[in-house]
Amino acid sequence: MTNDHDAMTQDVGVGGIRSKYGIRVLLCYILKNVNSTVSRTAFSEILTGTELVNFFEINPALDSLKENGLAVLIEKDDDDYFEITPEGISVAEKLQTDIPLVAREKALSVAFSVVARERLKGTVDYKIEKKENGYTVTLTVTDGDEIMMQTKLYAADYLQAQLVGENFMKDPKKLYSGIIDALTV
Numbered sequence: 451m452t453n454d455h456d457a458m459t460q461d462v463g464v465g466g467i468r469s470k471y472g473i474r475v476l477l478c479y480i481l482k483n484v485n486s487t488v489s490r491t492a493f494s495e496i497l498t499g500t501e502l503v504n505f506f507e508i509n510p511a512l513d514s515l516k517e518n519g520l521a522v523l524i525e526k527d528d529d530d531y532f533e534i535t536p537e538g539i540s541v542a543e544k545l546q547t548d549i550p551l552v553a554r555e556k557a558l559s560v561a562f563s564v565v566a567r568e569r570l571k572g573t574v575d576y577k578i579e580k581k582e583n584g585y586t587v588t589l590t591v592t593d594g595d596e597i598m599m600q601t602k603l604y605a606a607d608y609l610q611a612q613l614v615g616e617n618f619m620k621d622p623k624k625l626y627s628g629i630i631d632a633l634t635v
Contacts, residue, residue: 456470457469458504458506462504463501465552466502466553467502470510470511470514471548473503473508474511475541476549476554477511477512478534478538479546479558480493481532481542482534482538482539483542483561484558484561484562484565487531488532488564488565488568489530489531490509490512490529490530490532492565495564496564497557500557512530512532519535519537520537520538521535522535563635566626567627574590574591574592575589575592576590576616576618578611584604584606585604585606586611587604587618588601588602589603589614598626599629
């Protein structure tokens with residue numbers, strides 16, 4: 451990597467990215483692989499939570515992606531979201547090996563969970579159906595017309611079915627994120 455140590459390194463752990471160039475490549479790599487928009491807030495959580503990047507390096511690197519045509523900025527939900535461009539995909543594909551495999555894996559592991567939580571800002575609902583031997587509780591998470599998750603659970607009685615549905619409504623992110631974590635980590 452060029453300029454191997456030109457970024458701030460306070461709070462950057464072992465295997466973290468210590469160059470501005472490396473940070474920009476890692477951001478492109480994350481955007482390409484999560485295949486979704488990612489907010490500034492989410493990038494901060496992903497990169498500081500894993501001790502891969504110094505907090506103060508994230509926003510300038512994101513702004514640089516936008517300025518260089520590697521990502522586009524979308525303002526929504528009181529945050530800035532970034533979407534990768536074809537040029538950004540090319541950078542991620544050509545330069546990903548400039549970032550250590552451990553850092554790439556660590557970043558994506560957390561990124562999938564964080565992006566999944568962000569997407570949960572959609573609609574959640576539950577439905578209880580009487581069956582011969584009890585009840586079926588259908589838990590649903592949607593984003594517009596797209597069903598992001600739908601899970602059916604058996605409940606022995608109506609009270610248990612209602613409790614399952616109400617607890618899901620209190621914290622749908624917990625179940626959804628837990629499933630994503632279990633299947634992607």
